[in-house]
Amino acid sequence: MRLHITGGRLVTPAGVLDADLLCVDGKIAAILDRGAEVEADERYDAGGKLVFPGFIDPHVHSRDPGASHKEDFDHSTRGALVGGVTTVLEMPNAIPPVDSAEVFQERRRQHEQHAWTDFGLWGLALGETNIDQIGPLFEAGAVAVKLFWGYALHKETRSLVYNVGDEKPENLLPPPPNGQVLQLFAEVAKHGGVLAAHCEDKDVLATSQEALGHPIESYEDLLAARPAVAEATTISIASQFAKATGCRFHVVHLASEMGLDAVRTAQRNGVSVSAETCPQYLTLTDADYPKVGPVMKVYPPVRGQGDQDALWEGFNDGAISSVGSDHAPHTVEEKARGFETQPAGAVGCETFGPVLLDALARGRTTAERLAAVASTDTAKFYGLYPRKGVIRPGSDADLVIVDPELRRTVRNDELIAKQPVSPWNGFELVGGPVATVLGGQVVVRDREIVAERRGRFVAADHSAHRADRQTA
Template sequence: MRLHITGGTLVTGAGAAPADLLCEDGRIAALLEPGQAVAADERLDASGLLVFPGFIDPHVHSRDPGITEKETFANSTAGALAGGLTTIFEMPNAVPPVTDAALFERRAREHGAVASVDFGLWGQALGEENLDDLGGIVEAGAVGIKLFWGYALDRATKRLVYTYADASPDEVIQPPKVGGVYAIVQRVAAAGGLFSAHCEERGVLAAAEATLPHGIVSYADLLTARPAIAEVAAVTAAGEFSLDSGCRFHVVHVSARRTVAAIAALQAAGAKITAEACAHYLVLTDADVERVGPAMKVYPPIRTADDQAALWDGLADGTLGTIASDHAPHAPAEKAKPLAEQPAGIHGVETLVPLVLDAMHRGRLRPEQVARLLSEQTAATFRVDHRKGRVRVGNDADFTLVDPARPWTIEQTKLHTLHPTSIFDGFSGHGAAVASVIRGELAMRDGEPVGAPRGALVRALPEERG
């Protein structure tokens, strides 16, 4: 199978230039001069379009299997494809979570049967319960090992438990203390893996919540209960462990100015630390609760305009190297509950790309920055760039074709998620993914999947340790 992509402007982290592309048997076979004649089975006209290396979302919670009342992997990957992504990395907090190599392979088979885009898998750290299994998960090809810092786990199902002070050891696995986190980091480092964590230090959160005798009623209360210092404390501790052990450490969903500063300091000290921004923190601030409503509740919370400005600065200077959705959907009835009672998390996998492209349209990001943030740096961070994220002969022929001026309005009823709701419903902008190619085959056109689901697992390469 030979696909010839013609007439487009190829965008990489190095810049943009007219180029044609030849894809053969799922791989990039050649970069061609515009108009160069070649034999092909199919041609895709990209005239007037920007051709990016396929976009990657490294942070998706489909919660499948076991929590499919909220979302399914089939739905989340269909949404990813419709929005312009070609690869996602699935977080491990399904039931059961990916906690050993056998579960990794089982999950890969299950997801491969329904996936609309290619996918990587995260493994989950349980503290002492699976320390000896972490190396096997890394060796199997996990993109990273995730710790839900400060959260307990139901002992039977391994599902996250948010309130556990009075729970017995027979009911829950207590979250590891700081020394336990260090032990996890050391094991991941020894295996050549990447460690990541939901960074909010539980003791700090408990102290902050204690200052609210009336509980969380307003959005200002939520910010008080989950202060930036909780994020900074966890990032700093894990960052120092990274510096000590040489372990790669990735900070997910950075939300605060102080966190950006802490990450920059650790990077300057030589830590192998990378970090991601999320679209909702880049687009919304606490002031938007008046128009969006309490359904914008996420952890860490969406903070102030000053925090948002620091995130944009962090993207500009390279402190933050990826942009993700943190797609973490819930059923509408759950998100309709009062602020204190509703779960944290939003739909985002289908809206990530248009929100980033609108920032490009408005001049907030240059096209080559988008190529780095949504493709190249993400692939390199998670060590899948031997296949994904780069326009290089031999790599998978994954491309996202973008009309940089096409207007769009998000209509939640048209989303492909299990529960088509979005806090971005009604938002408008410019810049849309109009087609996607996955391993040399047209997979999406004008926001709708083309053909049957064809997603497959991509395995990360462990870092070689001296």
């Protein structure tokens, strides 16, 4: 299969190039001078549009299996594909969770039957409970392991328990104490892998909730009950653990200026701490709550304009190296509840690309930086580069073709998600994908899927980091 993309502006590590592109048998074969004559089975006229490496969404909760009434892998990856995402990295906290190599292989087989994008898999870290599985998970190709630091889990299902008062103590698996967490850092470092965590200190949250003195009834209450210092506290502890062990530690869904300050401090001190933020933190603030409503409830919460501005600064100067949707659907009915009982999480993988491209159109970042954070640097960090994340000969021909002038209003009833409740419902976005190319084939045109399902599993390769550690 030979695909010739003409007239586009290629977003590459060397800058934005006015050039054509030849893809052969699923790989990028050559970057060509404009107008070069080549044989091709199919041509796509990109007509002055931007051609990005396919976006990678490293933070997706498809709820499949175990809670597939909320979402499943078919719906999440179809939505992602339409939004310009060509690879998703699936989080491990389905039921059963991916806490062993055995479950990892079973989950891979399950998702291979339904994947519309290429995909990788996370593993779940439980402290000493499954520390013997950390090595086997990385050997199986896990992109990283995640610790829900400070969260209790249901003993039988290993699902997250947001409100421990709703469960009997005998049904709970308490979060691992910090001594076990330190051992986990050392184990992950031994295998050259990545340890990531939800960073909100449980004691700070408990004290803040108690100080509020009443159930959460407003957005101001939510921010008071989950202050930014909870995020910064856990990041600071993690930084010390990373320094002590040499572990690569990653902050997921970074939400606050205070948290970013803690990340910057670690980075200035040469500690291997990196960070991901999310479109919701880059484009929404507490001032949007009257328009968005309760669906805006996510953990950590969306905060003020100062936090958003700081996160963009980190996005653009390299302190933040990745961005993920944190696609975490709940039912329409659940998201309509009041603050106290409503679960946290929102639909996001389909709007991941369009929301970031709207920010590009509004001047918040450059095309080159967006490609780095949403594709190249994410691929490097998770052991997928150079196969993924870059437009260069030899890499997978995964691309998203973007019309920077396109205008589209997000509407819940047009989303692919099983539970279509978007924080951006009613927002008009400028700039958006008009085609997605996966493995050298045009699979989406103008939001319509035009090819058969072809998603494949992609194993992470962290061997360079293992070698570095052995050398050290």
